Amino acid sequence: MQQIQLNIIPFTPVASKGTFSFYGEKQKGFAPIYWGKIMENFPEGREAKHKNYYTDFQAPREEAITKEIKFADAINFSLHYFRHLVFNYFKSIEGAIVFPNYVDDIEVWFKDPLHKNKVYQLYNNFTIKVQFNQVTANGYEFVVAYNGTSKILHKSISEIADFDTTKYCNCVSELCR
Numbered sequence: 001m002q003q004i005q006l007n008i009i010p011f012t013p014v015a016s017k018g019t020f021s022f023y024g025e026k027q028k029g030f031a032p033i034y035w036g037k038i039m040e041n042f043p044e045g046r047e048a049k050h051k052n053y054y055t056d057f058q059a060p061r062e063e064a065i066t067k068e069i070k071f072a073d074a075i076n077f078s079l080h081y082f083r084h085l086v087f088n089y090f091k092s093i094e095g096a097i098v099f100p101n102y103v104d105d106i107e108v109w110f111k112d113p114l115h116k117n118k119v120y121q122l123y124n125n126f127t128i129k130v131q132f133n134q135v136t137a138n139g140y141e142f143v144v145a146y147n148g149t150s151k152i153l154h155k156s157i158s159e160i161a162d163f164d165t166t167k168y169c170n171c172v173s174e175l176c177r
Contacts, residue, residue, distance in 0.1 A: 021060035031080035
């Protein structure tokens with residue numbers, strides 16, 4: 001039986017608000033916010049089914065709606081933002097493999113420096129979840145879980161004979177980092 005150990009780390013954001021650029025169309029990798037969090041009246045001419053606006057947490061581009069958001073007034077949005085910050089922090093670490101898992105928590109893999117094998121590299125896997133008010137009272141939390149290890153072959157999948165590429169779920173290459 002696998003045992004998972006969780007570490008819950010409460011945190012307080014260094015700022016209580018932030019300024020973000022929003023767009024009316026949903027795009028891959030963008031985080032949603034309910035229209036009522038960024039404007040007082042529903043925009044004239046916008047279909048009622050389009051209740052969210054979206055941001056990629058980048059500098060404003062053409063047609064952006066730029067608004068200041070108080071994190072306490074938009075908890076779900078703030079969780080997206082903090083997840084974005086944590087994700088990019090780990091992406092900046094050389095050699096780390098970082099990707100969102102199936103529930104959009106952050107998976108981080110680090111090479112095991114003590115493991116030596118000619119066929120594969122061993123990685124230690126962690127999941128980082130950002131949540132609000134789940135364990136601590138009235139606050140943000142990081143949940144860090146150690147998920148065990150994974151093995152990554154040293155050779156390309158194109159070098160493996162009779163390999164059905166439809167059956168793999170993740171592929172790590174220098175291009176993915």
